[in-house]
Amino acid sequence: MAYDRNNIFAKILRGDIPCKKIFENEFVLAFYDINPQAPTHVLVIPKGEYVSFDDFSSKASNDEITGFFRAAGQVANQVGATEQGFRLISNCGSNGGQEVPHFHIHILAGRKLGKMIAAA
Ligand code: AMP
Numbered sequence: 593m594a595y596d597r598n599n600i601f602a603k604i605l606r607g608d609i610p611c612k613k614i615f616e617n618e619f620v621l622a623f624y625d626i627n628p629q630a631p632t633h634v635l636v637i638p639k640g641e642y643v644s645f646d647d648f649s650s651k652a653s654n655d656e657i658t659g660f661f662r663a664a665g666q667v668a669n670q671v672g673a674t675e676q677g678f679r680l681i682s683n684c685g686s687n688g689g690q691e692v693p694h695f696h697i698h699i700l701a702g703r704k705l706g707k708m709i710a711a712a
Pocket residue numbers: 600611624625626627628635682683689690691692693
C-alpha cells in the first residue's frame with residue numbers, strides 16, 4: 593500500500609491541523625488521542641512516511657526504529673504511565689482495525705484495561 597500524504601497524521605506532522613502535543617524530536621511526534629479510550633491515551637508516530645508497523649519495521653532505518661521506541665518509552669514515562677502500568681497497541685491493516693494509514697502506537701493507561709482483545 594502506497595503512503596497517502598493526505599492522511600490525518602501527515603496533516604498533523606505538517607502543522608496543517610493542530611494536536612495536543614506531548615513530545616517531539618527528530619524522529620517522532622507524540623500527542624493525545626482525540627477520542628480517548630482510557631484516562632491517558634497517547635499516540636506516538638514516526639516523522640517518516642510509513643503506512644503501518646509492517647512498513648516501518650521493514651523499511652525504516654536503524655536510527656529511526658531506535659529513535660522511535662526510545663522516544664515512546666520516554667513518553668510513557670512523561671505521562672506517568674509506567675508507574676501503574678499501561679498497554680501499548682499498534683493496529684495494523686484491515687483485520688487489525690487500523691484507521692489512520694500512518695504507523696502509530698497507542699499508549700493506554702490510567703485504569704485497569706481489562707482483557708487484551710475486546711469481544712468482536
Ligand atoms: P487506529 O485505529 O489504530 O488507526 O487509530 C487511529 C486513532 O487516531 C484513533 O484512536 C483516533 O481517535 C485517533 N485520531 C484520529 N484523528 C485524530 C486527531 N486529529 N488527533 C488525535 N487523534 C486522532
